[in-house]
Amino acid sequence: MVDQMARTLLQVRSSKAFLVFAVCFAISTDMMLYGLIIPFAPTALHEKAGLPLEDVPRWTSILLTLYGAANTVVSPVCGYITDRVQSRQRPFLMGLLILAAATALLCVGKHLSLWIIGRLLQGASAAVVSTVGIAMLVDNFDGEAALGQTLGYVAMATIVGTTAGPLLGGVLYEHGGYYAPFGLAFGLLVLDFIFRLMMVDSRAIVEHSNSGHPSTSDEENWTDKSILDKKQTIVESRVPEPLHDNSRSGGSTLILLRSPRMLTALLVYLIISTSMTSFDSVLPLFVQNTFAWAQTAQGLIFICLMVPQVMSPLYGYTIDRWPRLRRYQAALALLSAVPILVCFRYVALNMLQDKVLLCALLTLLGTCFAILEPPIMVEMSCIVEELQSQHPGIFGKGGATAFAYGLSNCAFAAGAMAGPFLGGWVWDAYGWATMGWVLALPLGASSLLVLGFFR
Secondary structure (H helix, E strand, C coil): CHHHHHHHHHHHHCCHHHHHHHHHHHHHHHHHHHHHCCCCHHHHHHHCCCCCHHHHHHHHHHHHHHHHHHHHHHHHHHHHHHCCCCCCHHHHHHHHHHHHHHHHHHHHCCCHHHHHHHHHHHHHHHHHHHHHHHHHHHHHHCCCCCHHHHHHHHHHHHHHHHHHHHHHHHHHHHHHCCCHHHHHHHHHHHHHHHHHHHCCCHHHHHHHHCCCCCCCHHHHHHCCHHHHHHHHHHHHHHCCCCCCCCCCCCHHHHHHHCCHHHHHHHHHHHHHHHHHHHHHHHHHHHHHHHHCCCHHHHHHCHHHHHHHHHHHHHHHHHHHHCHHHHHHHHHHHHHHHHHHHHHHHHCCCCCHHHHHHHHHHHHHHHHHHHHHHHHHHHHHHHHHHHHHHHCCCCCCCCCCHHHHHHHHHHHHHHHHHHHHHHHHHHHHHHCHHHHHHHHHHHHHHHHHHHHHHCC
């Protein structure tokens, strides 16, 4: 009876459904903890860290920039290292420890230096969780008909965390005080730790089975033969037997960055991130000046931009079902975003129809971004797989999956840093109408690159 329960538990822990749940929960938690302190950060910087009121806006922006900078720098480094270690679960757990340390520092928050280190660690944690988590999913779903849908769940989890963080943080702070949001944060961290610890890493199992060590009775208790065979088939199909080893030469960096397809995917991801985050700095000020909306309404308007991401698994399913339409789906979404952004110029007056139009345009734009993400993420996996199959061993024994997604995370983080500055500068210097077509032009040009280089 006990043996049967242990076997059943192992099957659940090693199932793909649990892997997807654990990774999505980790990514959602990471994004939620990032946004949890945004509503009360200005107040806390003044009251707890002792900053003068006139310095609070500047340091609020600096702290957000530090988060993005850490994410940008750590992502490719984390991806490179993760491809060269036996288990992806170990760096995944390390990311959680980094996030816990960041949360503890921000919870104390009595000095500005604690906020600086905390935000830097949060950025590093986001880099680790996104890079390693997506790589683990690709390890298990690559070559199957569900990769796009699976990555769609990741996109949905990201948006859920991003949206829920500021909303919950504001409510808890208002009704429970400074430490109430951190109570939720530490509770989520405990659950996250349990789920990450329960995961069964396919790479570690295969390395263990290939190590030549004799099995012991303890090992037999946790290693089921059918599960081992299934995991080994997945990983061995992903990593061909190497003909030469580039693991020490940094060859994967140059090889991927020399690929026009990879450069196109990274550029498009950078442009998407820049366009999305341009509204972070502009939209609250625009609705305040145009519609006289208060702070709550300024935050809720972003829901229109983010809700369409809930449909990302469906858009991922379409590219799983019809893989040859991947580049056309991405190009169509990029082209569709152009007239939507241009039409923002028609939102100019404090009238009901203008408010309805703004919400509709933001929802349509969010839909375009939701349609875009799964094809780009799947394309990156296909690039790595095709290079490995054409030149076995070109990336060394560990492959380059994590490094490829580290680069994508780096591109997205760089765009997230540039977007608010670009949007704020264009809106302040040239106006709301000009900002629309300035953001539209790169998206339209990107559609041509996607048609030319994606497959």
